[in-house]
Amino acid sequence: MRCLYVAAEAAPIEKVGGLGDVGGSLPPAIKKLGVDIRLAIPWYPDIGVAKWNVREVDGVGETKLGDTDVPVYLLAREVFAKTGRHKAILGTREEEKWFAGFCDQVIDFIKKSEWKPQVFHGNDWHVAEALVRFEKATPYELGEWGYGVSNLATLVTVHNLSYHTEVLRKAILVADIINAVSPSYSREIMTPQFCEGLCEDLQTRESDVYGVLNGIDYGVWDPGKDTFISHKYNVDSWREGKEKNKSKLRRELGLTESDSVLLGFVGRLDPHQKGVLVLANAIEKLVDLSVQIVVLGTGARRAEKEISRTTEVHPGQARAVIKYDESLAHQIYASADALLIPSKFEPCGLIQMIAMKYGTLPIAHEVGGLRDTIEDGRTGFLYKDYYSRGLVRVVRRAQQVYQGEPESWAEMVRAAMKKDFSWDRSAEEYVKLYRKALEKSLKLF
Numbered sequence: 001m002r003c004l005y006v007a008a009e010a011a012p013i014e015k016v017g018g019l020g021d022v023g024g025s026l027p028p029a030i031k032k033l034g035v036d037i038r039l040a041i042p043w044y045p046d047i048g049v050a051k052w053n054v055r056e057v058d059g060v061g062e063t064k065l066g067d068t069d070v071p072v073y074l075l076a077r078e079v080f081a082k083t084g085r086h087k088a089i090l091g092t093r094e095e096e097k098w099f100a101g102f103c104d105q106v107i108d109f110i111k112k113s114e115w116k117p118q119v120f121h122g123n124d125w126h127v128a129e130a131l132v133r134f135e136k137a138t139p140y141e142l143g144e145w146g147y148g149v150s151n152l153a154t155l156v157t158v159h160n161l162s163y164h165t166e167v168l169r170k171a172i173l174v175a176d177i178i179n180a181v182s183p184s185y186s187r188e189i190m191t192p193q194f195c196e197g198l199c200e201d202l203q204t205r206e207s208d209v210y211g212v213l214n215g216i217d218y219g220v221w222d223p224g225k226d227t228f229i230s231h232k233y234n235v236d237s238w239r240e241g242k243e244k245n246k247s248k249l250r251r252e253l254g255l256t257e258s259d260s261v262l263l264g265f266v267g268r269l270d271p272h273q274k275g276v277l278v279l280a281n282a283i284e285k286l287v288d289l290s291v292q293i294v295v296l297g298t299g300a301r302r303a304e305k306e307i308s309r310t311t312e313v314h315p316g317q318a319r320a321v322i323k324y325d326e327s328l329a330h331q332i333y334a335s336a337d338a339l340l341i342p343s344k345f346e347p348c349g350l351i352q353m354i355a356m357k358y359g360t361l362p363i364a365h366e367v368g369g370l371r372d373t374i375e376d377g378r379t380g381f382l383y384k385d386y387y388s389r390g391l392v393r394v395v396r397r398a399q400q401v402y403q404g405e406p407e408s409w410a411e412m413v414r415a416a417m418k419k420d421f422s423w424d425r426s427a428e429e430y431v432k433l434y435r436k437a438l439e440k441s442l443k444l445f
């Protein structure tokens, strides 16, 4: 089976969030199952041609995905000439134009390439225009593109419904199969609270909507091998490893050395999704509880300001670093005792899975993929009241275990570190969905 996986980003070549992690780790897992899967992503100017050994053939950049043997095609270089991926996440109308331009070139690539995918796996709104064009293409046209009896099947994965909803609507209406990135989110998106105005559209497609949980790449996320952290550790040495990493991080960020629980936050500062204003609102109360907090993120100006303002006044106890910093993110996972995830909605969320591997217990709002991956009181802490009050309460609950029942805390850490969120099972589910899409798509001359 041949599949073209199309996305706005794929780590390690390009990444601003979970979409990039998935683009970098799911395709190799699918390839292991015998699928000839290849990627198409935009050719952003910040992709180092020498670094990734990019070969240009007829305007298309060709490289491999990191150290895997999955081919990557870089397209639409001129469309993105003036922007990098990190600039293309501001939600502007201009972005829609860039990605429409990208979709044109994806179609062009499929027409011209000798290698013809049978399955088109599109991710989020960025690829919507391409899906619409496929839908409009007649079998005759597809024949002209080099397809005999056409079976160009389409699958669209919804990573996040809240961006460019109108564009995404088109993709949802025409794709052969649709999936969301966790079972809970696949149900939530049928309901008014989460459907972003697409309830009717999604409900008409309900029998074609599936939920497949994202996984993480333990080649990248493993405290035993992580080159970004100073003290490596595993499930037997977590306490010592974490303590050493924690001391170093405290020194570097100007936090005082103490016995208090260290809470981390890593993520896009998107107030609509990530609960960052709720967090900013809670900082004063959290500081009163004598916990320490470190926040790493960039995003909306307002959220950046609020987080900075509320942490700056407690220099030894709270610290915000407003930037994108891969290395610091790894150090926070390795150093913090718990990770705050106050998201209003969370399609899947990778940071809780990463945190668990690092023995950092997630403290998360019980929603979407967070609900599917965290067991309250066993591998983390879940809470229902989204607002600051709920967040402060759950932190107090976690703190009581941390300080009052260290053996229970240690048991939770070990249980969390032993969880397996690798891609293997989900990759198999994707291949099943590819087969379903192929069956549905069969168009005959």
Ligand code: ADP
Residues within 6 Å of the ligand: 016, 017, 018, 019, 021, 266, 267, 268, 296, 297, 298, 323, 324, 325, 326, 327, 329, 348, 349, 350, 351, 352
């Ligand atoms: P989302 O996809 O909504 O951004 P996820 O939890 O699925 O959220 O994935 C977030 C990914 O992005 C994680 O790998 C996380 O470590 C990374 N990340 C987010 N913000 C930053 C940042 N400021 N610096 C470094 N890494 C970040």
